Amino acid sequence: MKDRTGSLDQRIAHRVKALRTSLGLSLEALAARCDVSRSMISLIERGESSATAVVLERLATGLGVPLASLFDAPAPQPEPVARAAAQPWWRDPGSGYRRRNVSPAGLPSPIQIVEVQFPAGARVAYETGAREPRIHQQVWVLEGRIEVTVGDEVQLLDAGDCYAMTLDRPMAYRNPTRRPARYAVVIAAQAGARS
Template identity: 70%
Template sequence: MKETEAPPSLNDRIAQRVRELRAARGLSLDALATHCGVSRSMISLIERGESSPTAVLLEKLATGLGVSLASLFDEPAPVADPVARAADQLQWRDPHSGYLRRNVSPGGFSSPIQVVEVLFPPKARVAYETAARESVVHQQVWVLDGVIEITLGEEHHRLATGDCLAMVLDRPMSYYNPSRKTTRYAVVIATGLSFSAR
């Protein structure tokens, strides 16, 4: 009886994506460490799939690699199918805050837009320290159920069910769920697009 090979773990997929992105940019471990503020040893552990990195750590890596956080979860090779079936959509839980993110967009499909669904636990908080990026990243947060407080630089926004916040990821930001129930929201990310000022 032939044994079937187990699918790669999520940490393995992240490891492969970080390795590929770093190689594509011609960055050494030391160069990436300097660029994103993550230690060389931690990046090495992540690239070997031997670490369960937090969302904050992955955001630093993504910024240093010039990509969105969501793209670190993409399929290693582009897919031809433009449909992402619900059963195949990748889910990842942040080991620090416990928030659960699901990449809704087809992984690896060539598009400047990515859609992510997030379930954010009561009283949870995540603070991203990264600021301006090499390429402009536009993001919108649409609250599907519950409430979320988002701080972007000096701006503070409290969003309830149905509210949507548009932003450019160019300042440190944080998410906080002040309620006693899980908040569900969608994040739409657009990279590599230029928008004229109105």
């Protein structure tokens, strides 16, 4: 599996800028919405910074979209099939976890699927808050074990377990073991969600 982080950073750069522009937000306005500095957003939009998953989640919240949508490739002609070779992996420079969007980009579907490879001992925390429209998420553990904290609730999930939640509170993922874990995240936005 080849990491194409450079091209994904450019994809994220274009996507963040396009979403911000479509909402009519200045860099300052987006910075105020998501608690990310104007200079960091500018670096991300120019593809000059490899942002962490935590920063990208803040941007997604400020833009009113699921995190997974920041990784979508421009799809002038949406295709119903996303071939594995066209699903690049992105590595979070903060936690080392790797993710890829599995769902076809550009389709008018409220559902997105993401695969995550989570290193042994890794942890990532998001300051997720309530969003409009509501975003629902399910985490299905394919291999290993992970701990998911949503608000004050902690769930220890083993292979085969699936946990459903709404993205409306701070959350964290942790791999408490010495082995990598792999899980799928299924995200669904209620009708009217921007993507």
